[in-house]
Amino acid sequence: MTQAGPTGDDLVEMLAALANPLRLRIVAQLAAERDYVSHLARVIGVSRPLLHMHLRRLEAAGLITGSLELSDDGKAMKYYEVTDFDLHLTAAALAEAAKTLTGPGPEEGS
Amino acid sequence: MTQAGPTGDDLVEMLAALANPLRLRIVAQLAAERDYVSHLARVIGVSRPLLHMHLRRLEAAGLITGSLELSDDGKAMKYYEVTDFDLHLTAAALAEAAKTLTGPGPEEGS
DNA sequence: CGTACCCGTAAAAGCGTTCTTACACGTGAT
DNA sequence: ATCACGTGTAAGAACGCTTTTACGGGTACG
Numbered sequence: 001m002t003q004a005g006p007t008g009d010d011l012v013e014m015l016a017a018l019a020n021p022l023r024l025r026i027v028a029q030l031a032a033e034r035d036y037v038s039h040l041a042r043v044i045g046v047s048r049p050l051l052h053m054h055l056r057r058l059e060a061a062g063l064i065t066g067s068l069e070l071s072d073d074g075k076a077m078k079y080y081e082v083t084d085f086d087l088h089l090t091a092a093a094l095a096e097a098a099k100t101l102t103g104p105g106p107e108e109g110s
Numbered sequence: 111m112t113q114a115g116p117t118g119d120d121l122v123e124m125l126a127a128l129a130n131p132l133r134l135r136i137v138a139q140l141a142a143e144r145d146y147v148s149h150l151a152r153v154i155g156v157s158r159p160l161l162h163m164h165l166r167r168l169e170a171a172g173l174i175t176g177s178l179e180l181s182d183d184g185k186a187m188k189y190y191e192v193t194d195f196d197l198h199l200t201a202a203a204l205a206e207a208a209k210t211l212t213g214p215g216p217e218e219g220s
Numbered sequence: 221c222g223t224a225c226c227c228g229t230a231a232a233a234g235c236g237t238t239c240t241t242a243c244a245c246g247t248g249a250t
Numbered sequence: 251a252t253c254a255c256g257t258g259t260a261a262g263a264a265c266g267c268t269t270t271t272a273c274g275g276g277t278a279c280g
Contacts, residue, residue, distance in 0.1 A: 008134065015129035018204065019122055021211050028208035031201040038256060050239055052258075074247050075256045087199040091141040091192040094128065098138035103131040148226060160269060162228075184277050185226045
């Protein structure tokens, strides 16, 4: 088993989070430098509500983390940054992860 | 630039193809041994039309390849097998791939 | 001819994702 | 108070993905 990777379900969630052009851009931008929501929305060119939703999805997958901080002039800013994830995808690795899938199974009853 | 990975759009397509429990099971099963559609459907426990659609998606992403072969008794069998893909996903790698995204862009007009 | 395998496709229901618009709340400066 | 900046959430349209059911064609065997 060597590398104890993520569980099957977690892997699917991570891949689903990355399988989107906009979210890929978000991760790319945050990889360059951590940023807060409103500014990030301006840089990438999307509305804040939309960005908020994508950030939620990325954070739920464990790819980024957000922390609420107070700026010098008292505003509450939410800064996001990427986590140190490192996924290696090969047919063998996927086969290993697939063993721990809970969702739609072969349904082995008696 | 080092590793000439897939283009941004291709990466999204691959990730989207893998971000599904059923397709993950399909890849895992094909990694164990190549198989033809009807048999694979029975092994995994899904209908053939449904499996057919997922195989199409996986093949379009370049993760599996199908070849039509004739069995000894003259039946046309379509065998699928996994390709030797090897994706390394890190924040830096994604940032590199994001540069070649064509889809929803910052729309830089004058 | 009827059955049993194999291949493929089309139409329609059900569901989740994506995106826009509009709203609510807080602080600091004019 | 009004404006500018930050935060978050809710409702609804539009769209694509997943899945089922039904139909079409092909070869070999009894």
